Structures are given as C-alpha cells and as structure tokens.
Amino acid sequence: MKRGRGRARRQDRKRATDLRHLELLDQVDEDADGEEPQDGPTGWQTSTATMAGAARLARIGVWAALLAGPLLGGAALIDGSTTDAAARPTPSASSAAASGTGPAGFAQLYVRAYLAAGNGTENSVTPYYSGTLALNNPPGARTAATTVVMASTQVSPGYWSVTVAADVVAHPQGGSATDTGLHYFQVGIQATGPATAGGAQQGTGPVGYTATSLPAEISAPSSLRPGALVYGASTLSSTDPAQSTVSGFLAAYLTGTGQLGPYTTPGAVLTPVTPAPYSAVAVAGISDDNPGGTGGSTAVPADGTLRRVLAQVNATSSAGTFSLDYALTLRARAGRWEVSVLDPAPRLSAGATTAAPSPAGGATKTPVAATAAPATTTTP
Incomplete structure (x- = not known):
C-alpha cells in the first residue's frame, strides 16, 4: 500500500509539471497568433506558425497525459494494495475456539466407570485413568443411573476441568438398591489433537483423552431464584x-x-x-x-x-x-x-434478572426429583 501511495504522489508531481509546461505553450501560441508580418524574408513568420502548430500538438499530448494520470495513479494504488495483500499472511483457520465436547463426553464415561469399579476391577477404569489405582470398595457398590455434564472449562490449552452430575444408586451387600440422589464430581481431562476436539494442536491430527486424577466429589452448584414472569394472578374462569x-x-x-x-x-x-x-x-x-x-x-x-x-x-x-x-x-x-x-x-418481565444464589448445602446427598420440560414446537 505504501509503494502504491508513493507512485500516486509521483504522478501528482508530474501532472503539476505538465500544467506549467502547458501554460508556457499557451504563451507561445498567443505570441504567434498576435505577431505582425515582417518585411523581407518570411522565415520568422513561418517559424512562428510552425511553433504554434507544435504548441497545439504538445498541448493535446499534455492534456491526454493529465487525463490519464488519475487512472494510472489508481492503478498504482490497486497494484500496491494487491501486492501488500499478497504479502500479508492470512489468519489460520485453526485459530477457532477450542471445543469442550470431547473432554466432556470422556469425563461422563470416566465417572460412570469409576462409580461402578471396586477392589479387583480397577482395570475397568484404566481406559480413562492410567495412574496407580487401588480401590477399597467392593465392585458394584455404587452405580450411576444417569450422568450429565454441568460445566466444562479449559484450564489451559488442551487441559479441561469437567463437572459431572451423577444420580448415584447404592447397592449395599445383602440389601436393596437405594437412590442416594445427585452427586457432583469434578475431573481433570487432558486432550490431544486439534482444537475442535479440545486439544491444543493446529490443523488436524490424532485425538486422545486421559484423566489426570481420580474424580473429586464437590458441592452442588448454587441454585438461583428466577426473575419475575410477565404473568399475573390466576384468571381461571369458566366464562373466560x-x-x-x-x-x-x-x-x-x-x-x-x-x-x-x-x-x-x-x-x-x-x-x-x-x-x-x-x-x-x-x-x-x-x-x-x-x-x-x-x-x-x-x-x-x-x-x-x-x-x-x-x-x-x-x-x-x-x-x-x-x-x-x-x-x-x-x-x-x-x-x-x-x-x-x-x-x-x-x-x-422486562429487565428481570435472577436473584442472588441461595446456599446449596447438603444438596449432593438429597434425592432430587427430575422435572421434564414440555415438548417444544416449531412456530410460524
């Protein structure tokens, strides 16, 4: 772009010089037209007319150059812009934000395997965690009826912290299964591969995941009081x-x-x-x-x-x-x-916001009744 501007400035200076030249040619033309005939040989008169004709031709050439100047200057700018654009590196498509979908799914599978594993069945966890593992509980003492990812946060490129909620069912020896409610587990998941798979690599490549430790049970996320709705009191009436x-x-x-x-x-x-x-x-x-x-x-x-x-x-x-x-x-x-x-x-309601969170103490051990949302439909 700078080279293009330099060319344009040089073209402007050249046009200014041509204008000054044009003014001199006009002066010569006027002198030739106003010259009185001289006695004797006609050499000077003939020479002046010749110079006037030459001046007119030169003037036409100068005007043509002046008219072409802006076009040439624009071409120079375009050329400079094109050259600079070609030299400027284009952003890499791999700079897109990393996706936590893969690490989140892996964490769910890991938590389910961890809850069901026990002493003597540690190998069922090794596909997810390769650290030294010796479990004390009997196998199958707990299972996850359902799991869902509550949060997936990238701690550093290719490293994720995932929170998994699990509806844990206890299976005591000699007793009946008991639903112990929702429990929340936080796990660290390291990912390899491209950013689209949660990794830190650019472009494409093999994808892999591994847990960096055993799950940590944490407290439930804080619950909020919803903002006000637009609806008023009940208006149920058979006449409505x-x-x-x-x-x-x-x-x-x-x-x-x-x-x-x-x-x-x-x-x-x-x-x-x-x-x-x-x-x-x-x-x-x-x-x-x-x-x-x-x-x-x-x-x-x-x-x-x-x-x-x-x-x-x-x-x-x-x-x-x-x-x-x-x-x-x-x-x-x-x-x-x-x-x-x-x-x-x-x-x-317009401007409604959630209220301050209320403590969620003990929520991890309290059974939670699930509520199903009504089916949504496509609106016109």
Whole structure:
C-alpha cells in the first residue's frame, strides 16, 4: 500500500509539471497568433506558425497525459494494495475456539466407570485413568443411573476441568438398591489433537483423552431464584373464552383427543405429542400478561391482539396424575382466542434478572426429583 501511495504522489508531481509546461505553450501560441508580418524574408513568420502548430500538438499530448494520470495513479494504488495483500499472511483457520465436547463426553464415561469399579476391577477404569489405582470398595457398590455434564472449562490449552452430575444408586451387600440422589464430581481431562476436539494442536491430527486424577466429589452448584414472569394472578374462569381454547388445545396436544386445528391460529405449525402420553388433562389455572387481569371477562378484543398465558394442568396417565405448566401465546380472531405459539419458555418481565444464589448445602446427598420440560414446537 505504501509503494502504491508513493507512485500516486509521483504522478501528482508530474501532472503539476505538465500544467506549467502547458501554460508556457499557451504563451507561445498567443505570441504567434498576435505577431505582425515582417518585411523581407518570411522565415520568422513561418517559424512562428510552425511553433504554434507544435504548441497545439504538445498541448493535446499534455492534456491526454493529465487525463490519464488519475487512472494510472489508481492503478498504482490497486497494484500496491494487491501486492501488500499478497504479502500479508492470512489468519489460520485453526485459530477457532477450542471445543469442550470431547473432554466432556470422556469425563461422563470416566465417572460412570469409576462409580461402578471396586477392589479387583480397577482395570475397568484404566481406559480413562492410567495412574496407580487401588480401590477399597467392593465392585458394584455404587452405580450411576444417569450422568450429565454441568460445566466444562479449559484450564489451559488442551487441559479441561469437567463437572459431572451423577444420580448415584447404592447397592449395599445383602440389601436393596437405594437412590442416594445427585452427586457432583469434578475431573481433570487432558486432550490431544486439534482444537475442535479440545486439544491444543493446529490443523488436524490424532485425538486422545486421559484423566489426570481420580474424580473429586464437590458441592452442588448454587441454585438461583428466577426473575419475575410477565404473568399475573390466576384468571381461571369458566366464562373466560381463553379457558375453553387452552383446555381443548392441551387435551388434543397431550391425549390425542380431537384435532389441534380448531384451537390454533391458521398457519401455526403445532404437532401433538405422539404417542399420546396421557389419557386426560384438566386445566388447574391460567394466568396472563394483562396487568389488570381478565377476571372472567367474556369479551375478546380486536383481531390480532396477543395474550400470553401460563397454564397449569393436571395430566393423568396409568402411572398417576402429574402437574405440568405450558406457556402459550394466544391471538384473537373472529371473536375468539386461538393458540398461536407454544412458547419455548415462560416469558420474563422486562429487565428481570435472577436473584442472588441461595446456599446449596447438603444438596449432593438429597434425592432430587427430575422435572421434564414440555415438548417444544416449531412456530410460524
């Protein structure tokens, strides 16, 4: 780029010189045109006319050079830019952020193997940890019913700290299995290979993982109090038109009774749960985002008006009756409410933030009841 600018400056200086030359040629032309004829030989008169013609030709050449100057200067800049760009190294594609997916998956497998291993079966852990290992507990004294990665942090290039939550089941000798609740284990995982596999190498290469120590059991992550939702108090009422819409929609959605079409906005893409997990659904409460509440109003506003509701339902199956919450967006049309969107999560109030964490003391030993989130659907 610097070489290109230097060429452009030289072109500017040359154009300035040509302009001065052009002014001199114009002066010669004017002198020749205003010269009076002389007595005697016509040599001077002929010479002046010749010089005037030459001046005109020279002037044409100078103007052509001046007009071409900017084009040549631009070409010089482009050439300089191209040269500099070619000389400038391009960033390597391998500079992408390292992925913790591989180390996290390896850590899950490691924790499961570690919990099930015991004295005499240490070799079941060696694919994950190659250090000296002598376990004191009997084999199978504990197992992991489920495991999930809670955190995966890169400590240094190719070295990760992974936190795994495990629902641990105890198997005492001569006794029955007991669910001891969620336990949290932190493990160090070293990775080799490219950054996309969690390693520190550039480009491609073989991938491998190893644990650097036995798992360390740690306390549970702190729990938070969620921010305020947009929904107010329950507005359940048999006279509220939204009641029949929500009840009919969720019955078709969860039990397969009827069709979704009569309860949804035209064009909404909503699919019922298949196979139907429940035989009956009863709406226990509905709250909406109307600050004043609808309070059983039978009036439906103008077409296109949106109403966001949170429905609390009791769904019954052969295993019992279970409580579920559904966040829905309703749209008014033709004097009735229709389900437009099955929201992916209840809506937070504007500016809502989580509250300070509360202590999680003893949570690692307390059984935790798992709650399943409602199925999400593609919205129009």
